[in-house]
Amino acid sequence: MRGRAGVLAAVLLGTVALAGCDRGGHTDLGLALSTMNNPFFVGIKKGAQVEAKARGLKINITDAQNDPMQQINQMETFTSQDVKAAVINPVDSDAAVPAVGVARRAKVPVISLDRGVNGPGADSTIASDNVAGGRLAARTLAEALGGRGKVAFLEGQPGTSAARERGKGFEEGMKAYPGIRVVARQPADFDRTKGMDVMANMLQAHRDVTGVFAANDEMALGAAKALGRAAGTSVKVVAFDGTPDGIAAVRAGTLTATVAQQPELLGRQAVAWAVRAARGEKLPQQVKVPVVLVTAKNAAQFDK
Template identity: 45%
Template sequence: MKRWLIALLVSMVGLAGCSMQSPGAASPETGKKSGPYTVGLSLSTLNNPFFVSLKEGAERKAKALGMNVITVDAQNSSAKQTNDIEDLIQKQVDLIIINPTDSDAVVSAVQAANDANIPVITVDRAANQGKVVSHIASDNVAGGKMAGQYLLSLVGKGANVVELEGIPGSSAARERGKGFEEAVKGQLHIVTKQTANFDRAQGLSVMENILQGNKNIKGVFAQNDEMALGALEALKAAGMKNVKVVGFDATPDAVAAVKRGEMAATIAQKPAVMGEKAIETAKQYLEGKKVTSKISISLELIRQ
């Protein structure tokens, strides 16, 4: 066979070998995937309408951008969330978006992703350590202040109020509580602060227990709407319909309760927007573009 023909055949074999590279494989020139990005989304719980909305926003935006999302539900368990994130690392996702159950407990999982060179974005709640390329959330301190100022305007200076706290260790609980307490310091008397773990059933039972020893209350601030709605049921059962209840998140059930005149107000976050922004930021980062380390989502007071 002539030399030129042999050379041509060798060249064709080489080209065929290059074309067999699988979709999504890393390009040796750029180190970036050639196929669609796959992002892991670890949520604290899907037993809460707020995080369901966040999930839906993220998945909707990912579909629009041609990205894949693997969503996992920690079910409010820090241990399960750690295992979920380790599974995402094993799947070699391109980036992990985390809504921490606990801002301290999630640190080891964030660091595991760091060690695997998988970038991390946190949403709604922060991680207290570890490398995070961007944190996307509402200003929870400002939201807590907004709730405190509005409750003060309703019940008047010196009134007795109750504060229902979220999951201990979560940044959202800590920051909302800080803002609320700064707003009402010296203005309202917080007769008790108790944890109900951002859960409606616990909000109901904790409020029932509080009412056994504190009938003379004029207002309740719950650090999320699920607890607020549980507290509302306890107040109704006790015949205390004039107590002003302010929640946080503006979930559909809470907004409906405000419209009915049962809840006084809720602080509107925009979870679907958070999810969308998290996916947009993930894509920008994976494409090598600069992203902002903190992205704030605006708040709004929803009232009667």
């Protein structure tokens, strides 16, 4: 992992521009985000803008508002702008296949960001190590519970690789703790309001839960609101993302911990990888970015 990180750092430090790129009225890169109604993706946007500016590139960043059809339209817009490469953060890993196809037919290389594409076409996928993060979340929650208890699991948006991989890691991690039982699990679509509603419904049938794993900070914050004073005290809550709101909740004790991604770094790397793809370089199929556990002991280090 360290060797790969070193390569990534070298790429990010480079100031190479797109070879042969004619920017006369055109856009160099396109970035199709699934939604901007989430602090994590705002962080990705910021990182991409910083890296593009540093390289003197024009980038068009769009918001699909969680509509996969919009991403098809956005890819068509990118190709009409003669972009040299495109980055897609899929709304849905299956539904992203036609959107990627639009770019590929126009011979535009595509980088998949944060979530994979369930089909051919993407030159490379850059994402956090979600499976490892899910295992880390399971271990953290189990240790906070002393190895015993009943747990509720708020899953992410169905159809996304991030939700699937975090769930896989969490399930694998929980196998090491036979004294803990997952008594309820349900998607809440990575959304805070839905997280609150799902948690409230779970509590109707399982008032004796002692732990919660939410596959992102937004759902965890919603769950914490439904739990009230129990959040972080009699009910341990572990989240995933490391957004400013999530980290603030860890510092306040509402969340026990969050597995932090690095959204700005992901955005910067997406631009760097897109530049390499545009230059015709052969890229690794998968690039996994490490995650970091944020607890009350180290949360201050993550303040911005």
